[in-house]
Amino acid sequence: MIHSFTKFKEKLMNYFFLLVATTSISILAMITLFLFKEGLPIFEKVGIKAFIFGNYWYPTADPAHFGIFPLIIGSVSVTLISALISIPLGVMTAIYLSEIASSRLREIVKPVVELLASLPSVVIGFFGMVIVAPFLQDHFNIATGLNMFNAAIMLAFMSIPTICTISEDALYSVPASLKEASLALGATSFETIVKVTLPAALSGISTAIILGLSRAIGETMVVLMVAGGAAMVPGSIFDPVRPLPGSIAAEMAEAPYRGDHYYALFAIGIVLFIFTFCFNIIADYLSNKYRQTGDATL
Amino acid sequence: MNVKVSAINIDGMKNPEERYLQEIRREKAPDPTGPISESESQTASSLENRKQQKPLFFNKKRTLLQHLFFNLFRSAAMVNALALFIILYFMIANGWRAISIDFLTQPPREMMTQGGILPCIVGTLCLSLGAFLISFPIGVSSAIYLQEYASEGALVRAIRLGISNLAGVPSVVFGLFGLSFFVTYLKMGVSILAGALTLALMSLPVIIGATEEALKSVPATYREASLGLGATKLQTILRVVLPAAAPGILTGGILGISRTAGETAPIMFTAAVFFSPNLPRSIFDEVMALPYHIYVLATAGTEIEVTRPLQYGTALVLISLVLGMNLIAILFRARLRKKMRR
Numbered sequence: 001m002i003h004s005f006t007k008f009k010e011k012l013m014n015y016f017f018l019l020v021a022t023t024s025i026s027i028l029a030m031i032t033l034f035l036f037k038e039g040l041p042i043f044e045k046v047g048i049k050a051f052i053f054g055n056y057w058y059p060t061a062d063p064a065h066f067g068i069f070p071l072i073i074g075s076v077s078v079t080l081i082s083a084l085i086s087i088p089l090g091v092m093t094a095i096y097l098s099e100i101a102s103s104r105l106r107e108i109v110k111p112v113v114e115l116l117a118s119l120p121s122v123v124i125g126f127f128g129m130v131i132v133a134p135f136l137q138d139h140f141n142i143a144t145g146l147n148m149f150n151a152a153i154m155l156a157f158m159s160i161p162t163i164c165t166i167s168e169d170a171l172y173s174v175p176a177s178l179k180e181a182s183l184a185l186g187a188t189s190f191e192t193i194v195k196v197t198l199p200a201a202l203s204g205i206s207t208a209i210i211l212g213l214s215r216a217i218g219e220t221m222v223v224l225m226v227a228g229g230a231a232m233v234p235g236s237i238f239d240p241v242r243p244l245p246g247s248i249a250a251e252m253a254e255a256p257y258r259g260d261h262y263y264a265l266f267a268i269g270i271v272l273f274i275f276t277f278c279f280n281i282i283a284d285y286l287s288n289k290y291r292q293t294g295d296a297t298l
Numbered sequence: 299m300n301v302k303v304s305a306i307n308i309d310g311m312k313n314p315e316e317r318y319l320q321e322i323r324r325e326k327a328p329d330p331t332g333p334i335s336e337s338e339s340q341t342a343s344s345l346e347n348r349k350q351q352k353p354l355f356f357n358k359k360r361t362l363l364q365h366l367f368f369n370l371f372r373s374a375a376m377v378n379a380l381a382l383f384i385i386l387y388f389m390i391a392n393g394w395r396a397i398s399i400d401f402l403t404q405p406p407r408e409m410m411t412q413g414g415i416l417p418c419i420v421g422t423l424c425l426s427l428g429a430f431l432i433s434f435p436i437g438v439s440s441a442i443y444l445q446e447y448a449s450e451g452a453l454v455r456a457i458r459l460g461i462s463n464l465a466g467v468p469s470v471v472f473g474l475f476g477l478s479f480f481v482t483y484l485k486m487g488v489s490i491l492a493g494a495l496t497l498a499l500m501s502l503p504v505i506i507g508a509t510e511e512a513l514k515s516v517p518a519t520y521r522e523a524s525l526g527l528g529a530t531k532l533q534t535i536l537r538v539v540l541p542a543a544a545p546g547i548l549t550g551g552i553l554g555i556s557r558t559a560g561e562t563a564p565i566m567f568t569a570a571v572f573f574s575p576n577l578p579r580s581i582f583d584e585v586m587a588l589p590y591h592i593y594v595l596a597t598a599g600t601e602i603e604v605t606r607p608l609q610y611g612t613a614l615v616l617i618s619l620v621l622g623m624n625l626i627a628i629l630f631r632a633r634l635r636k637k638m639r640r
Contacts, residue, residue, distance in 0.1 A: 120560025218468025
């Protein structure tokens with residue numbers, strides 16, 4: 001016997017949980033709304049084109065210049081250099097963990113990667129500032145150790161755990177029958193990994209790489225503390241740069257409330273938000289489109 | 299070739315290394331078909347034997363290649379471990395001298411060049427705990443909807459997309475949102491409340507993900523048994539599914555807290571201040587926080603070089619806090635997984 005009151009309660013709770021579950025979407029909508037609300041006014045003063053492709057970022061000069069092109073280049077180049085380090089290391093670690101390591105070693109190495117992920121970004125930034133920067137300065141004979149190269153290394157180690165964990169999941173879920181078939185045909189374990197397992201897990205690995213890049217481009221404290229902070233287009237990898245998140249964090253405190261500078265910083269936030277949003281949509285698309293491979297039953 | 303086949307195990311995981319060694323050993327071992335004696339060199343069978351020998355030469359090259367690359371993969375994994383240990387080593391080696399009872403229980407003195415970090419510790423604990431209290435119920439309820447109630451459809455897909463995008467929003471953008479919405483629009487001012495809310499939004503995806511995983515691992519038979527005994531869906535969830543998933547959910551909660559404790563960018567504009575002599579008295583007070591304190595001392599303090607030991611000390615305290623919580627969660631989860639497998 002189910003009372004009608006119980007039935008009503010059941011239904012109510014269903015809707016309650018549904019309502020709570022939509023919180024994430026509403027938060028995302030609110031973030032978008034408020035970013036645009038506070039960021040758009042700058043475009044009354046500066047055109048969108050001049051804002052994005054302007055070469056000069058002098059927000060406190062008179063007259064002020066709001067061109068974020070050097071900041072965008074700074075962000076993109078730092079992310080790309082870090083990707084050159086993080087993608088090979090991350091994917092190779094994932095292969096090691098899922099295909100090669102014995103289960104005992106795996107249980108040691110995997111937590112290490114997870115702990116690396118949990119290191120606070122400010123600590124990594126601090127490490128880059130006080131340990132890596134003087135080291136680079138001494139050994140490469142450059143003016144300042146706080147530069148793009150240093151920031152890229154630090155960012156790489158922040159995105160490796162993301163790349164590694166998701167790639168590993170993708171490799172792990174390649175059906176054993178595929179690998180067995182390859183081994184039975186006489187391929188070595190290595191050949192099986194390169195020609196069977198990796199291609200089968202490619203979509204998952206691409207997702208992992210994109211999410212890793214997204215994490216690197218949005219990371220704030222590391223680039224704020226380590227990248228050097230010069231708002232200009234870099235000429236070499238040892239030049240200081242000022243990526244987008246670093247500018248927001250460094251200048252927000254001194255920007256007058258609802259002044260042009262304040263609006264401009266929110267507009268940078270919009271640009272950053274759009275960057276990571278696109279990355280995430282692509283990642284989501286990839287992981288959904290090519291989800292199943294072969295006779296996957298997982 | 300049958301050696302390889304027999305060495306495969308169903309999950310394809312168990313002992314690839316052993317399998318690999320076995321392969322090498324097999325290459326080194328003499329051909330089981332036996333060496334060809336010179337006397338019967340022209341017979342048909344020996345011709346066949348010679349044909350079989352040829353791949354052996356290639357196999358050596360192939361195993362060498364495999365050997366080479368497997369070592370490369372192994373060293374890649376070791377680089378990560380090395381990075382972690384180098385960072386930890388420098389923080390501990392330079393930081394442990396700064397740690398003392400006074401350092402942990404005194405407020406900063408003399409323009410923050412001396413004294414302790416008590417207000418920062420208290421501030422960080424307040425912020426993380428506040429964020430946890432806000433995000434934990436919301437995250438767990440969201441996960442319950444996604445796992446227990448929802449059927450796959452456009453709405454669920456939208457919710458999942460929302461969660462994964464929320465997880466990808468840069469921390470500094472959360473800070474901007476917190477500043478414009480909580481601090482300014484809702485007039486909370488720079489306060490623990492505004493900071494905790496901002497951090498809560500950030501940790502929501504972590505908690506939802508962990509809870510979903512925990513709920514997924516509860517066997518369907520538990521639910522069926524409960525429903526079969528006449529319990530309603532809600533009763534089943536509250537009395538059967540949630541208790542069974544509780545350890546996993548708590549692990550996610552711990553991971554969520556530890557993530558918020560180390561975040562700097564979201565609290566920069568919403569909760570943290572340069573210096574405040576007093577401990578916070580209400581949730582509307584602004585606070586000092588460990589991560590922000592490190593940043594301030596290292597980049598904007600009055601005497602950056604002089605306060606370096608304090609910076610290392612603060613970093614060490616923060617690391618111990620965050621890694622400690624993570625280690626507990628990871629070990630806890632590893633034990634859980636082992637239990638589930640049995």
